[in-house]
Amino acid sequence: MRARDSDRTGAAIRKLRLARGWTLAELSGEAGIPLSTLSRVELGQNALKYGNLMRLCRALDVDLQGLVAREADTASAASGRRSVTRADGGRLVRVAGQAGRLAAEDLTARALTPVLLDVTATSLAEHGPLASYPSEAHLLVLDGAVVLHSQFYAPLALAAGDGVYFDARTGFAVLAADKKGARVLLTLAGDVDLGG
Numbered sequence: 001m002r003a004r005d006s007d008r009t010g011a012a013i014r015k016l017r018l019a020r021g022w023t024l025a026e027l028s029g030e031a032g033i034p035l036s037t038l039s040r041v042e043l044g045q046n047a048l049k050y051g052n053l054m055r056l057c058r059a060l061d062v063d064l065q066g067l068v069a070r071e072a073d074t075a076s077a078a079s080g081r082r083s084v085t086r087a088d089g090g091r092l093v094r095v096a097g098q099a100g101r102l103a104a105e106d107l108t109a110r111a112l113t114p115v116l117l118d119v120t121a122t123s124l125a126e127h128g129p130l131a132s133y134p135s136e137a138h139l140l141v142l143d144g145a146v147v148l149h150s151q152f153y154a155p156l157a158l159a160a161g162d163g164v165y166f167d168a169r170t171g172f173a174v175l176a177a178d179k180k181g182a183r184v185l186l187t188l189a190g191d192v193d194l195g196g
Contacts, residue, residue: 010042012067016060017042018190021134023167031059083107090116093194095186096131096174097121102194113192119146119174119182130171135189137168144182149173 017027024042028035033052040046048056057064083104090101093115100117104110113135121127130151139148140163148156148164151171156164166172168188176182 010044014042031056097127110191113188115186117184119176122176127173130173132171133168138165138187140185142183145177146182147175
């Protein structure tokens with residue numbers, strides 16, 4: 001496969017995996033293909049040999065023709081879409097126990113759901129139950145410091161400029177490290193409905 005074909009195959013596999021709500025680790029277990037290999041394939045850095053490609057198709061419950069059709073779907077031209085969210089713009093939402101502003105809300109079928117959060121809760125009791133969303137996420141600390149609590153990991157301290165990528169389907173909470181609070185950008189994969 002040429003590099004461009006590998007990119008499309010990887011994008012198609014990622015699309016199918018996310019449609020099932022699976023992490024890379026879950027797909028790896030279902031297909032019997034090492035996680036590191038799948039990661040490189042999704043990034044377009046590796047191509048799969050025929051045997052592994054067929055195992056992957058079985059795990060994703062799609063035939064080879066279906067995968068090729070999905071590859072064609074990912075080959076569309078750049079859309080040129082953009083959305084500007086001004087300071088203090090965006091619809092007010094409550095996300096992961098914190099008040100925030102939804103960015104790019106004017107776009108439909110977004111690949112990402114960015115939310116600017118003002119983190120004020122400093123304890124799990126103040127935060128409430130752990131939040132979860134049907135996607136992967138990236139959290140970037142813009143100002144202040146936070147502690148990310150999650151269902152499967154020890155609390156993680158993050159300062160301004162730090163970021164973390166994680167599975168938002170597992171329970172998590174973002175807490176301010178001190179009473180000064182913090183501002184973070186939480187980006188969820190896909191067009192996640194955050195309600196009103």
